[in-house]
Amino acid sequence: MHPLRKQRLFTVLFIVIASSTVIALMLYAARESINLFYPPSKIVDGEAPVGRNIKAGGCVVPGSVVRSDKSLQIDFDITDGRATISVVYEGILPDLFAEGEAAVVDGKLDADFKLHATRVLAKHDENYTPAEVSENLQASEESAGYKGQGAEHVKTCESVSYDS
Amino acid sequence: MPWLALVGIVLFLVGAIWGLGFAPADSKQGNSYRIIFLHVPASFLAMAGYYVMAICGAVGLIWRMKISFMMMKSAAPIGAVLTFISLVTGSIWGKPTWGTWWEWDARITFMLILFFLYLGVWALQTSYQDRDAADKTSAILALVGTVNIPIIYKSVDWWYSLHQPATLKLTGPSSIDASMAYPLIVMIVAFYVLYTWMLLDRTRIEILERERKSRWVQAIFGQ
Numbered sequence: 001m002h003p004l005r006k007q008r009l010f011t012v013l014f015i016v017i018a019s020s021t022v023i024a025l026m027l028y029a030a031r032e033s034i035n036l037f038y039p040p041s042k043i044v045d046g047e048a049p050v051g052r053n054i055k056a057g058g059c060v061v062p063g064s065v066v067r068s069d070k071s072l073q074i075d076f077d078i079t080d081g082r083a084t085i086s087v088v089y090e091g092i093l094p095d096l097f098a099e100g101e102a103a104v105v106d107g108k109l110d111a112d113f114k115l116h117a118t119r120v121l122a123k124h125d126e127n128y129t130p131a132e133v134s135e136n137l138q139a140s141e142e143s144a145g146y147k148g149q150g151a152e153h154v155k156t157c158e159s160v161s162y163d164s
Numbered sequence: 165m166p167w168l169a170l171v172g173i174v175l176f177l178v179g180a181i182w183g184l185g186f187a188p189a190d191s192k193q194g195n196s197y198r199i200i201f202l203h204v205p206a207s208f209l210a211m212a213g214y215y216v217m218a219i220c221g222a223v224g225l226i227w228r229m230k231i232s233f234m235m236m237k238s239a240a241p242i243g244a245v246l247t248f249i250s251l252v253t254g255s256i257w258g259k260p261t262w263g264t265w266w267e268w269d270a271r272i273t274f275m276l277i278l279f280f281l282y283l284g285v286w287a288l289q290t291s292y293q294d295r296d297a298a299d300k301t302s303a304i305l306a307l308v309g310t311v312n313i314p315i316i317y318k319s320v321d322w323w324y325s326l327h328q329p330a331t332l333k334l335t336g337p338s339s340i341d342a343s344m345a346y347p348l349i350v351m352i353v354a355f356y357v358l359y360t361w362m363l364l365d366r367t368r369i370e371i372l373e374r375e376r377k378s379r380w381v382q383a384i385f386g387q
Contacts, residue, residue: 012222020311031323036323036326095260096262101192121263122261123262126331127339131189131190
């Protein structure tokens with residue numbers, strides 16, 4: 001390669017590597033603020049501030065959703081497999097909110113790690129299945145002995161992994 | 165290259181009709197999932213197109229090839245439009261699925277930065293009187309921005325985010341049913357073909373415009 005072009009090649013590589021390093025360091029420094037939400041285990045560890053607006057994300061524990069008869073109030077638990085926190089919310093839920101599905105809630109923590117939510121978002125998983133296929137899948141899993149809440153919980157929330 | 169456009173349009177129509185009309189509805193989202201047939205290919209090409217633009221910029225800087233800079237300039241508006249389609253379709257899908265139009269989620273925010281990088285390269289190209297200075301500055305911006313592409317790609321794995329992880333996986337089985345995956349793959353191929361066609365077409369226009377004073381261009385237009 002012509003020496004001049006070689007020099008320009010190194011300049012180009014330098015630009016790419018130097019800017020990537022700078023941005024990688026910035027993102028590393030800001031990693032906590034780039035996370036959209038806290039998983040319940042970090043909230044229980046006391047990493048999330050109490051009394052300030054935060055977001056928490058996790059799997060809605062099957063069987064934990066309790067709807068009030070008189071108002072739009074709804075109580076449910078979210079988990080990341082290691083810890084569980086309870087959430088209370090008053091308002092309209094997105095269509096895809098369901099037990100065994102992931103959700104992100106926006107609100108304030110009280111002293112007992114109960115989250116008073118002002119907004120609930122449903123987090124969709126990466127699985128796309130037609131209705132018939134998903135019914136068949138459930139039927140075959142039930143006949144294979146995967147029954148009960150625990151198995152259902154493991155099955156539906158396995159895609160929600162928070163291991164960083 | 166009219167045959168390239170023809171292949172692209174046929175693939176696009178096949179993929180769109182198959183995906184929107186014949187692929188089964190999703191068990192949880194119902195019909196709203198069908199927006200992936202636009203959203204996913206547009207996002208793929210928005211990111212791949214950025215590498216096309218940056219590599220053209222690098223080749224132009226190293227070998228001082230004029231045509232490389234012309235291709236880089238042509239890639240910027242196409243990429244900006246694709247990124248915009250990706251953001252808008254994602255937002256339209258996000259409202260019924262997540263419950264929000266916009267969230268400052270890592271993937272979404274870095275995608276917005278990608279949009280601004282495309283606009284930046286495009287703007288730099290038009291803001292210089294001197295062609296050479298415009299090409300060099302925008303190539304440097306394009307190169308600096310390349311770091312954003314792996315960040316967008318890995319954002320859903322590195323941080324807790326609202327956006328779901330990848331459905332189509334290079335290694336291991338994809339978590340999409342085959343009846344939905346095939347039209348999606350047809351759409352992705354269609355977008356690649358249409359992208360190539362648009363890039364080559366725009367580059368040809370750019371060559372004619374930059375060489376308008378040369379004899380061969382004037383001969384074509386009979387002046």
